[in-house]
Amino acid sequence: MTTTPSEQGQGVSLGMPQLPAPDYPDDVRARLETDAREIIARYPGSRSALLPLLHLVQSEEGHVTRTGMQFCADMLGLTTAEVTAVATFYTMYRRKPSGDYQVGVCTNTLCAVMGGDAIFEALQEHLGVGNGGTTDDGKVTLEHIECNAACDFAPVVMVNWEFFDNQTVGSAKRLVDDLRAGAQVEPTRGAPLCTYKETARILAGFPDERPGAVEASGSAGPASLIGLRLARGEAAPARVVHPRDGGPQRDAGDAPPHDASPAEHLSSHDAPQDTSSSDPAHPAGPVAEEGE
């Protein structure tokens, strides 16, 4: 990432080195340094603070910038190459400006089969963006995600890493519409949504100070309680879970986005194929989302 490719076709040119990343403004840097020192103090070895520091710089700019990586390197006595190597390894660090709300549709096997594929396809069409794309208003970034440890609530959609359980095509469309309209949206499990930047600050290890945030959505989701209720002899488990028939959420939008006949459906090809942003010339490769 330190060279820009030469436009000239003659021979091999190493090009000009990229200029150093610009600094944060003084006041921003002072504020972030205070936070960073608090994070570093939690660990016996300072380098352990790198993951939370990357969350911290993401809470400042919404994604991990070269400025943010330079800041992490300065704070920890690392090279920017060392920081970049780490920042590019983990999927939660965003590499480009993205929306206030990151909508992740689980398309790992179980959620995909239970409807995650249909939801992801419908949302792409509804929002007019592909995997990793952001709506023009800068509100919503759509992506497919891997298993998020909520299979008993499938299909699952995560928004800024809060749980939206037992989704349908219709409920997911309404969800993104509400996000774009600026309505306050509450997850099935988790606290009323804050922006991606605010979420990143919690991930950096700074507790959510909003009143009621910790207790929001109750002690446990319905599926988490089902065995407990059975063990107590409380009958009728069917009434305990979220309505499987879609219940009040159900509407015309819940129809499959297209009548997938065996001849035309692409099954796994519709969702997770586009995982290789590092090499657009070879989009089929199932390699990690890396590279700038």
Added chain:
Amino acid sequence: MTLAAEIDNDTSPEKLLAPVLSAFWDEDKSWSLDVYRRHDGYEGLRKALAMSPDDLIAYVKDSGLRGRGGAGFPTGMKWQFIPQGDGKPHYLVVNADESEPGTCKDIPLLFANPHSLIEGIVIACYAIRSSHAFIYLRGEVVPVLRRLHEAVREAYAAGYLGENVLGSGLNLELTVHAGAGAYICGEETALLDSLEGRRGQPRLRPPFPAVAGLYACPTVVNNVESIASVPAILNRGKDWFKSMGSEKSPGFTLYSLSGHVTNPGQYEAPLGITLRQLLDMSGGMRPGHRLKFWTPGGSSTPMFTDEHLDVPLDYEGVGAAGSMLGTKALQCFDETTCVVRAVTRWTEFYAHESCGKCTPCREGTYWLVQLLRDIEAGKGSMTDLDKLNDIADNINGKSFCALGDGAASPIFSSLKYFREEYEQHITGKGCPFDPAKSTAWADQRTEVNA
């Protein structure tokens, strides 16, 4: 085969289930210190602190508690491996990176009852003489992170963490660390590298973490559920614990039922319950459908079919039937599900999550995906099936860590039980299944005759 419920007295849920960790999740603010204390919270710690650390390790070892993260290694033995009097700091690292496809037990446990983990951590640190513990929580679960932050704050304020815990002389710091999205960090040595601020790639063993773990110091890495089970063992006694389950697999555990079942969710029961018992008590598969294939412990454990409904779900029982208990993530798929589609998707996951460190896994999972996508799309040939097996064989046991073995499991097991279905995709030049029929809402539109 159908799963008509035949509940007799011996198979009633009251007798088959044993909620311990989940016993009060339905109470208001179950995650708070007050509620936890009302349910004997931190009583196990008091009993532990009355013992010597060595006696405590022996007690946990005698209880027979085995790791709940997948491998089933005896927890007390892991603690015993920590060298004592070596002059180095010791660390406890809790693996809360729950990312194995299908696995969904630690996240609801931490959401509803985080103090059971914190109490277990204090007990474990007293035993192994550690003064700093870490919870490595996967980053993608902010609601759980919020409650862990709050529970740790409460525990410090109440004197269960910090200086001189309950007057025992134990000083203990607990750091909650959020990961950043990488399945491989569930592998214990990759987790340690990640916790040291590096790319999460596994380390060569030996040295094992018990000798050279975090910062090259003796380190215990335990799963959330393993540690959270310790307080109840101390409080209610190892004999109580051993009264459940079998001799080699004693105790209670969380089974996570998911997929095409009437009532997906968490079922806490003694080890050794069967899927048939769980389905019988919970309403079975969704109406009008039958079980086709399932995983006993996440996608990395070889899949089972309806022939395996009576396999005791403990470490020995599942092992004897050719799979692994793993994380007890019982993902159930009915006859509407294409097994090729399921395996392709899991394999795409392993390819995406392969850390790239070793060649068999990095290259092997890539080529498996190419072959599987072709087969699923009706563009495969019969020789591809042997090639799949061959590549999986070159990954299995030849990779740097268990991720590669996990990637091979669904390939081997699906070819073993469903080779015909792969062949149908090839001869029929396409997938014979309609994915719309597998969705959670499929049967609301049209009745499906199974």
